[in-house]
Amino acid sequence: MRDTGDKLRRIAAAVRGRCLFDEPLFRHTSFRIGGPADLLVAPADPDDLRTALKALDRKVPSYIIGNGSNILVSDRGIRGAVIWIGKGFRQFERRGGLLKLGAGHSLPGLVDQCRALGLSGMEWAAGIPGSLGGALVMNAGAYGGQMADVVESVFGYLPSGKPAELSAPEIKFSYRRARYPSGFVITGCRMKLASGNPAAIRRRMDKWLGKRRANQPLSLPSAGCIFKNPEGDSARRLIGLAGLRGRRVGGAQVSAKHANFIVNYGGARAADVRKLMDQVTKGVRRECGVQLAPEVKMIGEW
Ligand SMILES: Cc1cc2nc3c(=O)[nH]c(=O)nc-3n(C[C@H](O)[C@H](O)[C@H](O)COP(=O)(O)OP(=O)(O)OC[C@H]3O[C@@H](n4cnc5c(N)ncnc54)[C@H](O)[C@@H]3O)c2cc1C
Known part of the structure; x- marks a missing residue:
C-alpha cells in the first residue's frame, strides 16, 4: 500500500496536468455518486497522458473516465489512479466532411460545433452528456443513430504508452459495445460527416432534445x-x-x-x-x- 502511495506520488510529480489525491468521484459522475480515487490525474494533453502511462508502468491499477455519465462508482471508491480524458483532448481538425477529433469533447458541444459548420450525422447525440471518448467505448446511440455510423478510425495509446490506431471494422461495433485492446486509452477519432443545412440540422437536434425532455x-x-x-x-x-x-x-x-x-x-x-x-x-x-x-x-x- 505504501509502495503504491509512493508510485502515485511519482506519477503526480511526472505529469504536467492537474493531480488530485483522495478525490471524491461523486464530483465527476452524472449520478453524483462515488467514493474517492486514490489519485485523479487530468493529463494536460496526449503527450502528458503518455508520460502518465509510462509512470504507471502497468504496475499501478488505473481506470479511465470521460464525463462519468455511464459509470456507477462504488462507495469505497477506486484504489490506484483514475485518468480523466477531458479538457486536454479537444483537438478539432477538419478537411471537408472528414474530422479528426479529440476524445475530450463533450458530445453536446461537439454536435453544436458540427451544426454550425453544416456537418450532419451526429444530431441524435445532442442531449447525451458524455465525452467523445466514452461514446466511442459505449458505441453510444439514440433515435436510430450510433457512433458506428460515422467513425472511420479510433486512435489512442496502449497501456505501454505505444500509440495505435484502429479502423472501424477492427473495433467491431455492436449495440452499446466496441472492442479495443485491453487497457487501450482513446485520445480521439476520425469521423466522416455529410454536409447539411445548419437550420435543418438544428430542427433535427431540437426534435430529439424535445423527446428527451418529454421522456427522461x-x-x-x-x-x-x-x-x-x-x-x-x-x-x-x-x-x-x-x-x-x-x-x-x-x-x-x-x-x-x-x-x-x-x-x-x-x-x-x-x-x-x-x-x-x-x-x-x-x-x-x-x-x-x-x-x-x-x-x-x-x-x-x-
Ligand atoms: C441523462 C442521460 C442520458 C443519456 N442518454 C444516452 C443515450 O441516449 N444514448 C447512449 O448511448 N447513452 C446515453 N447516456 C449514457 C452516457 O452518456 C453515454 O454512454 C456516454 O457515451 C458515456 O460517455 P462518458 O464520457 O460519460 O463515459 P464514462 O461514463 O466516463 O465512461 C464510460 C466507459 O468508457 C470508458 N472510457 C471513457 N473515456 C475513455 C477513453 N478516453 N478511453 C478509454 N476508455 C474510456 C470508461 O472506462 C467506462 O468504461 C446517457 C446518460 C445520461 C446521464
Whole structure:
C-alpha cells in the first residue's frame, strides 16, 4: 500500500496536468455518486497522458473516465489512479466532411460545433452528456443513430504508452459495445460527416432534445439508461410491466417518468443503486422471463 502511495506520488510529480489525491468521484459522475480515487490525474494533453502511462508502468491499477455519465462508482471508491480524458483532448481538425477529433469533447458541444459548420450525422447525440471518448467505448446511440455510423478510425495509446490506431471494422461495433485492446486509452477519432443545412440540422437536434425532455427525468442525477435493451424489446417496457416503476432503495429510485432510469433522489449511495438494480433484474426475470444486462459500468471496490 505504501509502495503504491509512493508510485502515485511519482506519477503526480511526472505529469504536467492537474493531480488530485483522495478525490471524491461523486464530483465527476452524472449520478453524483462515488467514493474517492486514490489519485485523479487530468493529463494536460496526449503527450502528458503518455508520460502518465509510462509512470504507471502497468504496475499501478488505473481506470479511465470521460464525463462519468455511464459509470456507477462504488462507495469505497477506486484504489490506484483514475485518468480523466477531458479538457486536454479537444483537438478539432477538419478537411471537408472528414474530422479528426479529440476524445475530450463533450458530445453536446461537439454536435453544436458540427451544426454550425453544416456537418450532419451526429444530431441524435445532442442531449447525451458524455465525452467523445466514452461514446466511442459505449458505441453510444439514440433515435436510430450510433457512433458506428460515422467513425472511420479510433486512435489512442496502449497501456505501454505505444500509440495505435484502429479502423472501424477492427473495433467491431455492436449495440452499446466496441472492442479495443485491453487497457487501450482513446485520445480521439476520425469521423466522416455529410454536409447539411445548419437550420435543418438544428430542427433535427431540437426534435430529439424535445423527446428527451418529454421522456427522461433530466432534473435528477442519473447515468441514463441503466440496463441494455434486450434484443427486440425495451428494458423500460419490461421494468414497467414488472410493476417496478417508482421502486425505491435509500436515495435511489426507479424513475416514474422512464423506468429504465435509476435516479439519485438525494443522498443515494452506490450500494442503494446496486441493490435496486438487483431487485429490478430479479423482478423482470420473475414477471417477464427476461434477463436484463446492465448498460452502466460498475467500477471500484465493492
Ligand atoms: C441523462 C442521460 C442520458 C443519456 N442518454 C444516452 C443515450 O441516449 N444514448 C447512449 O448511448 N447513452 C446515453 N447516456 C449514457 C452516457 O452518456 C453515454 O454512454 C456516454 O457515451 C458515456 O460517455 P462518458 O464520457 O460519460 O463515459 P464514462 O461514463 O466516463 O465512461 C464510460 C466507459 O468508457 C470508458 N472510457 C471513457 N473515456 C475513455 C477513453 N478516453 N478511453 C478509454 N476508455 C474510456 C470508461 O472506462 C467506462 O468504461 C446517457 C446518460 C445520461 C446521464
